[in-house]
Amino acid sequence: MSDLLRLATAGSVDDGKSTLVGRLLYDTKSVLADTLDAVHRASADRGLTTPDLSLLVDGLRSEREQGITIDVAYRYFATDKRSFVLADTPGHVQYTRNTVTGASTAQLAILLVDARKGVIEQTRRHAAVLALLGVPQLVLAVNKIDLVDFDETTFARISKEFTAHATALGYSPDAVVHIPVSALAGDNVVEHSANTPWYSGPTLLEHLESVPVEADPHDAVFRFPVQYVIRPRTPEHLDYRGYAGLVASGTVKVGDEVVVLPAGLRSTVEKIDTYDGPLDEAAAGQSVTLLLADDLDISRGDLIAAAGTPPQVTDEFDATLCWLSEKPLTPGARVLVKHGARTVQAIVTELRARFDEQRLASVDSPSSLGLNEIGRVAIRTAEPLPVDGYYSSRRTGAFLVIDAADGGTLAAGLVGAGLPVLDGVDSCTEGGSTAPLTDDHALVSPGP
Amino acid sequence: MPTPQTTLDRLESEAIHIFREVAGEFDRPVILFSGGKDSTLLVHLAIKAFWPAPVPFPLLHVDTGHNFDEVIEFRDQVVAQHGLRLEVAKVQDWIDDGRLEERPDGTRNPLQTVPLLDSITSHKYDAVFGGGRRDEERARAKERIFSLRNSFGQWEPRRQRPELWNLYNGRHRAGEHVRVFPLSNWTELDVWNYIEREGIELPSIYYSHQRDVYLRDGMWLTEGPWGGPRPEETVLHKTIRYRTVGDGSCTGAVESEASDIREVIAEVAASRLTERGATRADDRLSEAAMEDRKREGYF
Ligand SMILES: Nc1nc2c(ncn2[C@@H]2O[C@H](COP(=O)(O)OP(=O)(O)OP(=O)(O)O)[C@@H](O)[C@H]2O)c(=O)[nH]1
Ligand SMILES: [Mg+2]
Numbered sequence: 001m002s003d004l005l006r007l008a009t010a011g012s013v014d015d016g017k018s019t020l021v022g023r024l025l026y027d028t029k030s031v032l033a034d035t036l037d038a039v040h041r042a043s044a045d046r047g048l049t050t051p052d053l054s055l056l057v058d059g060l061r062s063e064r065e066q067g068i069t070i071d072v073a074y075r076y077f078a079t080d081k082r083s084f085v086l087a088d089t090p091g092h093v094q095y096t097r098n099t100v101t102g103a104s105t106a107q108l109a110i111l112l113v114d115a116r117k118g119v120i121e122q123t124r125r126h127a128a129v130l131a132l133l134g135v136p137q138l139v140l141a142v143n144k145i146d147l148v149d150f151d152e153t154t155f156a157r158i159s160k161e162f163t164a165h166a167t168a169l170g171y172s173p174d175a176v177v178h179i180p181v182s183a184l185a186g187d188n189v190v191e192h193s194a195n196t197p198w199y200s201g202p203t204l205l206e207h208l209e210s211v212p213v214e215a216d217p218h219d220a221v222f223r224f225p226v227q228y229v230i231r232p233r234t235p236e237h238l239d240y241r242g243y244a245g246l247v248a249s250g251t252v253k254v255g256d257e258v259v260v261l262p263a264g265l266r267s268t269v270e271k272i273d274t275y276d277g278p279l280d281e282a283a284a285g286q287s288v289t290l291l292l293a294d295d296l297d298i299s300r301g302d303l304i305a306a307a308g309t310p311p312q313v314t315d316e317f318d319a320t321l322c323w324l325s326e327k328p329l330t331p332g333a334r335v336l337v338k339h340g341a342r343t344v345q346a347i348v349t350e351l352r353a354r355f356d357e358q359r360l361a362s363v364d365s366p367s368s369l370g371l372n373e374i375g376r377v378a379i380r381t382a383e384p385l386p387v388d389g390y391y392s393s394r395r396t397g398a399f400l401v402i403d404a405a406d407g408g409t410l411a412a413g414l415v416g417a418g419l420p421v422l423d424g425v426d427s428c429t430e431g432g433s434t435a436p437l438t439d440d441h442a443l444v445s446p447g448p
Numbered sequence: 449m450p451t452p453q454t455t456l457d458r459l460e461s462e463a464i465h466i467f468r469e470v471a472g473e474f475d476r477p478v479i480l481f482s483g484g485k486d487s488t489l490l491v492h493l494a495i496k497a498f499w500p501a502p503v504p505f506p507l508l509h510v511d512t513g514h515n516f517d518e519v520i521e522f523r524d525q526v527v528a529q530h531g532l533r534l535e536v537a538k539v540q541d542w543i544d545d546g547r548l549e550e551r552p553d554g555t556r557n558p559l560q561t562v563p564l565l566d567s568i569t570s571h572k573y574d575a576v577f578g579g580g581r582r583d584e585e586r587a588r589a590k591e592r593i594f595s596l597r598n599s600f601g602q603w604e605p606r607r608q609r610p611e612l613w614n615l616y617n618g619r620h621r622a623g624e625h626v627r628v629f630p631l632s633n634w635t636e637l638d639v640w641n642y643i644e645r646e647g648i649e650l651p652s653i654y655y656s657h658q659r660d661v662y663l664r665d666g667m668w669l670t671e672g673p674w675g676g677p678r679p680e681e682t683v684l685h686k687t688i689r690y691r692t693v694g695d696g697s698c699t700g701a702v703e704s705e706a707s708d709i710r711e712v713i714a715e716v717a718a719s720r721l722t723e724r725g726a727t728r729a730d731d732r733l734s735e736a737a738m739e740d741r742k743r744e745g746y747f
Contacts, residue, residue, distance in 0.1 A: 004455060033720040035586075059586025060605050061736040071608055073589045074582045076635050083455060085633065097610040101592075104612040227468040232501035240500060246465040246614070275496040285453055287464035287497070300472045324610050338615055341472060400615050407619025409609045 005213055006085045008072075008102040010130060011112035012122035013091035016143040018069050020112065020183035021088045022053025024205065027190035030077035031056060053183075057088045070095055072102040081209040093122060096129070096372045097324040100412055103130055104398075107213045108137040110204070115148045115180075118158045121358060124165060125372065128357035131169035132322060132374055132418045134394060137211055138166065138176045141204065145196065146182040152198040155180045168360050169419060177211075179204055220284065222250035222258070222306040223388070223396045225340030226298060230289055242273055242289035243298055245341070248395035250306065251283040252290070257307035260298055261386035266307055267292040284395075301342030303386045303396070311396060315384040318352070320418030321401060321411040322374050329369040329377075335410060336402040339385050340395075343402070350378040355419060376417060390414035456642050460493065463630035465614065466593060467497035470575045470628055471504050473618040477575035477628075478568075480747060481507035481534065483515075483523035484693040485650055486579030486631060489639060492648050493630060494577075495530060506533040508573075510564045512556035512695045513540045514674040519693055522651040535571070537563040554675045555697040561745045565601040568625055575618065577628050578747045583635045584724055587739035593632045599623035601745030627747075636723050637716055644709045656689040656707045667700025691716075691723045 009017040025031050031039075035056065042064070043051045057073040058064055069090040077084050087102030089095075103109060109130045113123050130138065140162050148154045159178040166176050179188055180196050181204060187193035190205045202210070230242040252258070256269045271291040272279040282288045290304060298304075305311060323329055329348060337346040354366040355374040362376075369375040390397030401411035453461070470477050479494060481487045494503045509523065527534045539559050542548040547566075548559050568576060582589045592608050594616045609617055618626055631639070643650065661668040661684060662677040668688055674697035677683055688701035689712075706712045716723075 004458070032722045034722055057586070057589070059588075059590050059739070061739055062606065064736075070606060071590045073586065074633070075589060076583055076633070098608075101610045101612060105614070227465070228472050228498075230498060230501045234500070234502075237500045244468050244497070246461060275499040283453075285458060285461055287461040287468070336619075338617065341469070395613065398613050398615065400612060400617055402617055402619055406621060407617070409612070409617050412610070412612045 004083045004085065005108060005208060005211070006087075006106050007108040007110060007208065008087040008099075008106035008135070009089055009110050009112065010099060010103065010126040011091055011110075011141075012114070012117075012120055012126075013068060013093075015091060015112040015114045015117075016183040017091060017110075017112050018054035018057045018073075018088050019052075020110070020141065020143065020181070020189065020204075021073075021075065021086060022056040023183050023186055023189045024086070025056055025075060025077055026053055027186055028077055028079055028205065030075075068092055071098045079205070079209060084208065091122060091126075093125070093372065096125070099126060100129055100133070100322055100324060103133050103135055104412065106133075106135050108139065108208070108211060109135045110139045110141050112141045112143045112183075113158060113162070115142050115144050115151075115154055115158065119161050119165065123162075125357050127162075127165060127169060128355065128374060128419070129322060131166075131171065132320065132414065133412070134391060136175060137213070138171060139204065139207060140166075140176060140178045141183075142178065142180045143183050145180040145187060146185055150180070150187075150193075150195040152196075155199070165360070177201070177207055179207065220249040220393065221309040221388075222252050222256070222304075223248040223311070223393060224252065224290065224304040225342070225396070226300055226302045226304060227341045228300055229298065240291075241295075242291050243302075243304065244287075244289045245304075246287045247282050247284050248340070249284050249393045251281055252306075253281045258292070258304050259307045259310050260292075260296060261303045261305060261310060262313045262384045263297075263302070264313070265294075265296045265298075267294040267296060269293075301340070303340055305386065311386040311388045311393075313384045313386045315381045316349075317379055317385075317387055317415055318376065319379050319399075319416065320374065320376050320390075320414045321369065322414075323369045323371060323411045325403070325408065325410040326371050327403075327410070328371070329375075329411070330367070334404065336404050337379065337381060337385070337399050337413065338402055339387065339399040342383075342385065344385065345382040345404070346401075347380050348377050348401075349380050352376040352378060374418065379413075387415045389416040390418070391416065456638065456645060459631075459634055459638055460496070460642070462614075462633065463493045464497040466616070466628060466630040467494050467577075469616050470577070470618065471498070474575040474626070476571065476573050477505045477577065478508045478535070478571070478573045479503075479505055479577040480564075480579070481509055481523065481526075482693070483509075483519040483526070483651055484579070485639060485643065485654060486581065488526065488648060488650060489642065490577055490579050490630060491526060491530070491532070492646060503530070503532060505577075506535055508535045508537065508564075508567060508571075508576075510560045510567070511536050511538045511540075512560060513538060514556050514672065514695045514697055516651070516653055516672070516690075516693065518653050519651045522649075535567065537567045539563055542566075553697075555695060556674070557695040557698050558741065558746075560695075560747075561601075561741070564747070565745050568601065573625060574620065575626050575628055577630065579631055580629045580747060581631045581634050581636070581639075584722070585738045587736065587742060591629065591632070591742075593629050594618055595627045595629065596620060597625050597627055597745065601625070603627075603742045603745070605739070605743070637713070640709070640713045640716055644713060651693065653690045653693065655712065656687055656704045658685060659688050659701065660684070661686050661688060661701060668703070669697075669700060
């Protein structure tokens with residue numbers, strides 16, 4: 001079992017995410033005395049009789065003034081069983097980009113609902129984002145169960161409604177666990193609650209400690225974006241030429257045949273080097289330096305891949321975007337795409353469909369994609385990119401869409417069809433193409 | 449099968465990845481280096497990231513003039529040992545020519561911001577590595593690994609870019625720069641465990657020793673160029689060590705018998721106080737002291 005779980009919270013504003021995170025930290029004794037003192041003092045200043053545990057994570061002045069979360073807070077804690085990296089994200093729709101930030105690296109998300117309100121618009125939006133990003137495990141925490149008198153029927157009704165929604169988004173029932181909790185009072189967070197005798201499942205912490213997390217699958221294909229070429233040119237290392245990077249997926253061994261893309265040059269791995277000495281083998285997540293048997297022209301942005309299972313190299317592909325900017329996306333927009341260690345110019349040639357995350361339907365050929373909207377697009381890049389489908393390789397199937405003018409990040413990009421309902425068209429167009437542009441001069445239109 | 453990565457392996461690989469991204473994307477990066485444990489760790493990781501080539505960036509120290517001698521000696525020794533380039537921006541120079549004014553309370557910690565920003569501007573640094581960790585303080589817990597600063601060097605917490613997967617966006621406009629925090633996801637205990645694993649040397653004041661100290665605002669301060677005990681403050685001879693190292697006027701010592709790395713790790717693991725809470729007067733000023741300093745352009 002993995003010793004580390006990365007998790008994020010999600011759910012609508014005021015559903016209790018930060019309080020729940022505070023409760024988890026507090027009940028696992030992960031809060032140190034001076035931090036706790038500060039929370040006690042701040043709570044008393046606000047006239048509260050019990051400490052407001054959300055203050056443990058809402059660390060910005062404006063967050064405390066408004067009583068909402070604006071940006072992700074990262075917290076680290078450990079129990080005997082596991083270490084946790086926890087991202088507490090905001091629920092407010094205006095800050096969905098920060099929720100996407102927290103969820104992009106999560107292996108599990110705790111989606112909260114307020115038991116009095118049930119599944120609402122923002123719950124559905126966040127569920128869609130989590131499904132899109134491929135967060136493998138979900139917990140539906142039905143919070144504020146104290147405010148509905150610990151009512152089993154309410155819990156069952158919300159669970160049932162959410163199960164239907166999650167299934168439609170592609171989650172299998174065993175990837176979603178439902179727990180009735182009170183973040184405020186602590187019921188079923190770390191301790192089993194006497195108030196919910198009808199609930200026999202695990203507490204939230206028990207589940208987090210035992211849920212199997214998907215390590216990188218061992219049969220994943222080898223992918224290595226070259227970040228930097230190491231050429232010391234010192235007397236001891238006159239001819240050293242190493243390609244530095246982080247193994248994005250799969251494993252590589254000395255002697256493996258590899259192909260360097262987009263050029264398509266082949267070679268074999270002669271050495272896997274690190275400061276601590278050479279390795280026979282390196283796996284996903286390791287930063288290493290590769291030396292190849294042949295003298296090739298390789299630079300930052302190239303991808304070294306398993307020769308037998310290379311990704312597709314293309315300058316036209318279908319993708320799904322989660323649009324995170326106030327400036328809407330219109331067809332023909334010129335942007336930058338950062339994929340692996342390469343940033344290229346690109347044009348969003350077509351908006352194929354917009355995902356209606358409320359009705360789980362798709363709208364064909366929308367005129368634009370606005371803030372927080374998810375859409376299927378066609379992209380043409382100035383240089384070919386070696387791309388994998390996002391769901392077969394989360395690292396090499398992901399890219400950023402960047403505003404060339406101010407450098408801002410506009411969208412999270414996923415190669416291929418993001419969600420089952422968007423899966424209408426082939427995911428990649430083979431090879432280079434001369435397809436005419438819809439509008440050569442259109443830019444991302446300025447926001448309102 | 450390769451052996452599974454431990455927490456420290458993962459953190460190391462992530463930090464090395466960040467260093468290499470910056471080397472690939474920026475023209476003039478610089479590492480902030482004070483000789484403290486976090487910045488010493490940064491330098492160690494930078495050496496590993498580019499080995500066998502030399503570190504492709506210089507170091508910058510904003511020197512308050514209120515340093516512990518042991519730390520400055522150590523700083524210079526690290527620089528010499530690894531053949532690094534060090535730039536020093538002395539707060540004293542800014543005071544001497546009137547660009548800064550000494551504060552009535554004598555602390556120079558807040559005075560570091562101006563020399564830092566001036567140095568960034570005059571050297572045209574576009575990426576500035578800092579040793580900040582998210583577990584240090586709750587405003588830091590909110591910061592991105594690549595954190596954009598506007599042309600006044602300010603952090604705008606409401607306008608942070610999304611940071612997705614491990615794809616870092618280093619784009620910025622002329623005059624803006626990016627602060628980069630490779631140790632974002634490390635905890636204090638991770639830092640100490642890694643220092644032990646790698647056998648990294650630190651200034652001696654991190655380990656227990658005898659020192660004359662006096663109590664102010666609940667912290668053990670020591671006499672130095674930043675001033676000394678006031679008449680009503682009594683000097684005591686104590687066995688102490690430093691958990692953080694900063695400006696001498698506001699960095700407190702902790703009473704400790706931990707004289708080697710193993711003992712320090714045991715002490716940190718059992719501590720019921722955060723490192724800043726135990727040792728830094730600068731964070732006690734208000735609920736948002738760190739956030740306010742960061743907004744002004746502080747580390
Ligand atoms: N009665 C009751 N109140 C709760 C519970 N959990 C949270 N609250 C209250 O709900 C309010 C909102 O809690 P937060 O934790 O700030 O909510 P949030 O989901 O983090 O909000 P955003 O981050 O702004 O989206 C606070 O007043 C909490 O005290 C609960 O289980 N029971
Ligand atoms: Mg919150």
